[in-house]
Amino acid sequence: MRIVTRGDLDGLASAVLLFDVEQIDEIALIHPQDITDRKFPVRSTDILVNVPYDPNCAMWFDHHEHTIKPDNNSFKGRHAREFSVAKLIFDHYGSPRHEKYRKLVEEANRFDSAKLTRDEILDPQGTMLLGFLIDPRTGMGSGYKDFFMHLVKRLRTKTPEELLNEPDLSIRASRYRNNIAKFQEFLLANSEVDNNVVVTDFRDLNRAPIGNRFLVYITHPQCNVSVRTQWGPGRSFVAVNLGHSIFDRSCKVDVGRLCREYGGGGHRGAGACVLDPTHADLEIQEIIEQLVEHD
Numbered sequence: 001m002r003i004v005t006r007g008d009l010d011g012l013a014s015a016v017l018l019f020d021v022e023q024i025d026e027i028a029l030i031h032p033q034d035i036t037d038r039k040f041p042v043r044s045t046d047i048l049v050n051v052p053y054d055p056n057c058a059m060w061f062d063h064h065e066h067t068i069k070p071d072n073n074s075f076k077g078r079h080a081r082e083f084s085v086a087k088l089i090f091d092h093y094g095s096p097r098h099e100k101y102r103k104l105v106e107e108a109n110r111f112d113s114a115k116l117t118r119d120e121i122l123d124p125q126g127t128m129l130l131g132f133l134i135d136p137r138t139g140m141g142s143g144y145k146d147f148f149m150h151l152v153k154r155l156r157t158k159t160p161e162e163l164l165n166e167p168d169l170s171i172r173a174s175r176y177r178n179n180i181a182k183f184q185e186f187l188l189a190n191s192e193v194d195n196n197v198v199v200t201d202f203r204d205l206n207r208a209p210i211g212n213r214f215l216v217y218i219t220h221p222q223c224n225v226s227v228r229t230q231w232g233p234g235r236s237f238v239a240v241n242l243g244h245s246i247f248d249r250s251c252k253v254d255v256g257r258l259c260r261e262y263g264g265g266g267h268r269g270a271g272a273c274v275l276d277p278t279h280a281d282l283e284i285q286e287i288i289e290q291l292v293e294h295d
């Protein structure tokens, strides 16, 4: 079977679990929108993880809200409100083989629901550091698909802490660490604040700088929600990411629902959509207006 997921920590932990209980011979990393837009051909042997449902799949595990749902729950797998899909899979199988991954699943759960401390953002260690290193939104560059496959294999026998001591990962970790201060400067220089909203535009850059997506809530503690815009491959679309501050949880807008109005998705605290460049600026302005809290 093939796992079809997104290349983040939740996808990684989920893949590690599935390898122990299903016959997996391949992993495909995609953007969830590829399923919604029917750009990714789903096979009857696919296990969809952390991405929207497709009726062709063999199994589906997800914790996001969707407009398209399987008919009267006639699917194999599980869809429920949970902090991570890794936790859903862990509970679904209840397998003794998964016992050794309990800590990994708990940490993936905390990472995916962004329950992180300031120190874990500024100086992450262990699973949290691994989470930032693999997250495509951190901007560590190309080759992450191969890197992801390697990690799935290695995490089956080693802990994240052990892995981070190995040469290839410790090089990545130092590259990441050396960029934290630079990324903070970048955020301060390229963000605009509109009331409670911080908007960071990455579109002027040829290469997005390296840094984790939560740092903006440290550089802009006065805001409770962030908007990040950047070019998709070949400038064919504008990718927009919205997120509630993980320190100030007062934003009342369901940003996943807001993104769905623009063809995207997500959940209450985080969402993403892709916009046609010809009217992206107008739509970004509309999105910001919906996020601004008027007193």
Ligand SMILES: [Mn+2]
Pocket: 010, 011, 050, 063, 083, 084, 085, 112
């Ligand atoms: Mn997830």
